[in-house]
Amino acid sequence: MTNRSAAVPRLSWADVCGRRLDRHGLFAPVRDGRPADAVAAMCGAHAQVLSAAEVSIGLRVAGATRTTVRDALWSERSLVKTYGPRGTVHLLPTVDLPLWTGALSAVPPATNPMPANVRLTPEQTDEVVAAIAATLADAELTIDELGAEVAVRTGPWATDPVVPAFQGMWPRWRQAMHLAAHRGALCFGPNRGRNVTFTSPQRWLHGFQPAAASDALAGLVRRYLHAYGPATPQHFAQWLSAPRGWATKLFDSLAGELEQVEVGGARAWVASGDTAAASLPPCGVRLLPYFDHYTVGSHPRELLFPGPAARRALAGGQAGNFPVLLIDGMVAGVWHQRRSGRKLDITVEPLTLLTPSQRRDLDDQVGRIGEILEGEPRLTIGTVTVGGHA
Incomplete structure (x- = not known):
């Protein structure tokens, strides 16, 4: 990408952290906010572990608890649980689903590592997605119920148990589940007892259709840069699990809307005009859960995870x-x-000795985690012996 100006604004790393904390609602929880607003601000909440998503959101919305988040998801339906960036389970604002599906369905697919006799062909993928869309149009089905209907609408090849997963074998059609979500054919429904269900987002958002790819991708870049900028196309590609060359071309296509800044001698991008330093220096103590988007989406990693933090808190980078x-x-x-x-x-x-002020902040955070999870917390400062989440 070419430099369009000789006078490149400079931001310190402290400025970058301050901007991100503020925009994530981590400086101070947003008062009178809604879970959907917090999720929109951080570009989705990772929800493979739903309790972690509840903490991510609760930390950003004053007074919110896990019940608040669950009500937003299953009663208000202002949130939707679906497959988001990187094909992983996320909570997204329901109103933003057209943008997300329009963008995610336009990301070039990753190379399938499965043997050729296991993979779905492009034609089979389209057939499976169409079958899922038709099946879930007016239903909430478990994975087994959905699989049986997909087989009826496609053929026995769809249910061949050929995909290695969790010490067993999944049917072939399940390789297309995240693509079905990205194309707007599938989202999660309420649990039926202990069983997960799936349904159509059409049932939650009347008239829902994925947005046009070009508009959706431009909108997603703008949102990502607002929450995580300054950032490079490579950072965006890693967050989205997209090819780096494709992300670079996407940023090039939006060059008129973007502006370079310098952070520690390196160039990165923000939306045009969004070059102001943070209004406050980064401060405070926070306990962020598994896969919180502040840590997943923010770069450079060597600055966010300095020294011992990289060795202790990253898993293979x-x-x-x-x-x-x-x-x-x-x-x-x-x-x-x-x-x-x-x-x-x-x-x-902790990897450093806490000051008295930091210890007080930590006590407050532990209390807040207890409020969010509706439990009675007890703090121990010591070695965490549990390994990383897979």
Whole structure:
């Protein structure tokens, strides 16, 4: 990408952290906010572990609890649970689903590592997605019920148990589930007992259609840069699990809307005009859960996870596998919580000696985690012995 101006604004790393904390609602929880607003601001909440998503959202909305989040998801339906960036389970604002599906369905597919005799052909993929869309148009089905209907609408090849998964084998058609969600044919429904169900987002958002790809991708870049900028096309590609060359071309196509800034001698991008420093320096202590988007979406990793933090809180360079202790916007430890009834045992492992002020902030954070998860927390400062989440 070409430099369109010789005078490149400069931001310090502290400025970058301050901007991100503020825009994520992590400086201070948003008062009178809604879960959907918080999720929109951080570009989705990772929800493979739903309790982690509840903490991510609760930290950003004053007074919110897990019940608040569940009501937004299953009663108000202002949130939708679906497959989001990287093909992983996310909560997204229902009103934004046209943008998300329009953008995600336009991302070039990753290379399928499965053998040729296991993979779906493009034609079979389209057939499976069409079958899912037709089946879920007016239904909430478990995975087994959905699979049986897909087989009826496609053929026995769809249910061949050929995909290795969790010490067993999944049917072939399940390779297309995240694509069905990205194309707007599938989302999660309410649990039926202990069983997960799936349904159509058409049932939640009347008249829903994925947005045009070009508009949706431009909108997603703008939102990502607002929450995580300054950032490069490579950072965006990693967050989205997209090819780097494709992301670079996408940023090039939006060059008139973007502006370069310099952070620590490196160039990165923000939306045009969005070059102001943070209004406050990064400060405070936060306990961020598994896969919180502040840590997953923010770069450079070597600055966000300085020194020992990278060795302790990253898994093969991947962020999110450990809940992290955040001090002044940077990772400074890990933590873990174990629940037994209403009791929450929270162990925090700082990588630096906490000041008296930081210890008070930590106590407040532990109390807030207890409020969000509707439990009675007890803090232990010590070594976290639990490994990273897969």
